[in-house]
Amino acid sequence: MTPSPTTTTTPTTIPALLEHSAREFGGHTYLITPDERLTYQEAEQRSAVAARWLLREGVGKGTRVGLFFANGVDWVIWWLAASRIGALAVPLSTMYTPAELAKVVRLADIGLLVAPDRVLTVDVAERLEAALPGLVDQQTGALVLGTAPYLRRIAITGDTDRRWATRYDEAATASVPPAVLAAVEAEVSAADLAVMVHTSGSAADPKGVIHTHGTLVRQTATWPAAVRVVTGWDGATRVLCAMPFFWVGGLLAVTGALHEPTTVLVLPRLDAETALDMVERERVTGVVGWPAFTQRLREHSTFGRRDLSSAPLLREGPLDIAMTDVPDGYPVHRTMSETAGGFAHTDIAIIGDDGTPVDSGVVGELRIRGVGVMVGYNKRERWETFDEDGWYHTGDLVYRNDGDPRLFYVGRTSELIKAGGANVSPLEVEAVIADFADVTQCIVVGIEDPVRGEEVCAVIVPADTELDVASLASRAREQLSAYKVPTRWAIAASDQIPTLQSGKLNRRALRDLVVDGVLTSVSS
Structure with missing residues (x-):
């Protein structure tokens, strides 16, 4: 049976957990990026300023706040700020195309979106204007968009000249005293909604998974101990998290590290050389990520001459940490x-x-x-x-x-594809590709892959006899995140697509035709 939640000694809200960590081990380093460091005390202080600004802007309990940041200090500060005042944080994938971004902003009923002026190489203002038709003609603080009917403000934390942007100004927080923030935090309960994480599902639209403060805090309490087990390190934990904060793996790390003094190292972009530099320089004790990234680290030209003695399993352990000490060759079930x-x-x-x-x-x-x-x-x-x-x-x-x-x-049991650790909905990919003029039918299946787990494969019934696979892949990349774009393509005639007696598509049989070579496939 489930342990009674009343027996736990752990704080049951994010603001209470943050207060605990700042009080008990505030000087310990919480987060390290390639160019920034953040202690627990600094996280508490800086997020308090951002939280007071949010209150000044009218954000409160239940407000849906979209966060469009790369992994880093700013993501943590604004996630904590929204959580401290009882707003529902909605992390947004920085890999979203404009179409995907628009879809999730609408589905999540986001009222305020917070973002920097740039995310890696992306000009955020341009990305948002491409995603939200009519935004360019809007005015600050009074957005009215049919494609995102609940969106009222977009706050840009960096420099911008856009008329529609609300500018973040730390000085403006003076109008909201710290005592008001404290009073607000006292009203945040374990039952309040804390976060909405989007994941691909069996439907074409991504699913918004909603958790309360109580669930998020309780379920992440065992993360530090679990990391020690899978990394084989009993001392102070310094873990490189190679998972994005906008998915559950990264959220688990950044929340789990609030329970015990744990240093989380992250990169805004997964780069093998930068990661190895950080592992070596910061004496990282382990890497939490998907096998494909660990393989990239091991294949790097400098890997063999690195001092990785602080993380022995990175050099000697299984490629997939979920395969650590397993009895039958099957991985331990990962996070959900x-x-x-x-x-x-x-x-x-x-x-x-x-x-x-x-x-x-x-x-x-x-x-x-x-x-x-x-x-x-x-x-x-x-x-x-x-x-x-x-x-x-x-x-x-x-x-x-x-x-x-x-x-x-x-x-x-379902047809959901697990590609490189990310869920890919076949229906979502099919909906994009089937809309191309030179495609009559598109069926997407997962093909077993030794590195990525599964490879996204598109079986195409062409409208014409000639079909340019490179063009298909290029057009798909304009509307889909990179991990959703098929990396294998097969061409079939309509009478080669197998069906069940009911007339429904037989995806398993179609997958077998590709695997067995009956349908010739090519990589892209």
């Missing part, structure tokens, strides 16, 4: 968006095809419920997400062994 990254306060059932629990060592579908599970999906009723007994059916195939609390991941 729907449980905020952990299973500590989660009821777990592993159910077989007959609808009953399976025995130890037997594979079944993972079902979860309890205080460690999401409130639900944005804009979906509870009955659409949970069954009548409160269980969420994950679609993950797992098993457990007697005496071992870990879940071992075997695969998915």
Whole structure:
């Protein structure tokens, strides 16, 4: 059964957790980037200033605040600021194309979007104007856009000359005394909504997974201990997080590190040489990321001559940290968006095809419920997400062994593609490519890949006999994040697309035609 939440000694809101960390180990370094460092005390002080500015701008409990930042200090400051006043933080992927960004801003009902003037090489103002038609003609603080009907302000933290932009001014926080912020924080409860993380699902639109403060805080409490286990290091933890903060893996790291003095190192862009420089210089004890990035580190020309003695598993351990000390060759189940990254306060059932629990060592579908599970999906009723007994059916195939609390991941019951650690919805990719004039039909399937887990493969029925795969890939990249763009393409005639007796598409059979070479495929 799920442990009673009343028995925990951990603070149950983000503001309370931040106050605890600043008081107990405030001088410890919390975050390191290639050019910045942030202590817990500094995180508390700087986020207080940003939180008071948000209050001055009318942001309060329940306001949906979009965060469009690369991994770094600013992301942490504004996430903490929004969380401290009870706003619902909505991290936005910096990999979004304009079309994807517009979709999520609308779906999430974002009221205020906060962003710098640049994200890596992206001019943020230009990206937003491309995403939101009509924005260029809007005025500061009074946005009225049919494509994003709840969006009222876009705050730019850097320099900008756009008339529609609200400018962040630290001096303006003087009108909101610290005592008011303290009073606001005291009203934030464990039951209040804290964060909405978007993940691809079985539908074409991304799903907004919503967590309360209580769930997010409880589920991340075991992260520091888990990192020590998978890195094999018992001392002070200094971990390089190679996962974006706008997905659950990165959110788990930045929240988990608030529980214990833990230093998280991040890069705004995943670059192998910069990462190795940081590992060596900062004496990193381990790397948390997907196998593909670890492989890039090991393949770097300087890897062999680096002093990586502080992180022995980076050199000698398995490519995938989820494969650390596994008994049967299957990885430990990784984090889930729907449980905020952990299973500590989660009821777990592993159910077989007959609808009953399976025995130890037997594979079944993972079902979860309890205080460690999401409130639900944005804009979906509870009955659409949970069954009548409160269980969420994950679609993950797992098993457990007697005496071992870990879940071992075997695969998915659904057709969701897991490419390089990211969920890719076939329907979303198909909707984009099928709209091309030279494409009659597009079916997307996942093909097993030794590095990325699965490769996104598009099977195309062309409108003409001649089809330029390079052109298809180029056009897809204009509307889809890079990890969603197919890296393998197969051409088929319409009568080669297999169907079930019901007339529905048989994706498994289609995947087999590609794998077996019946349908010739090429890489892009």
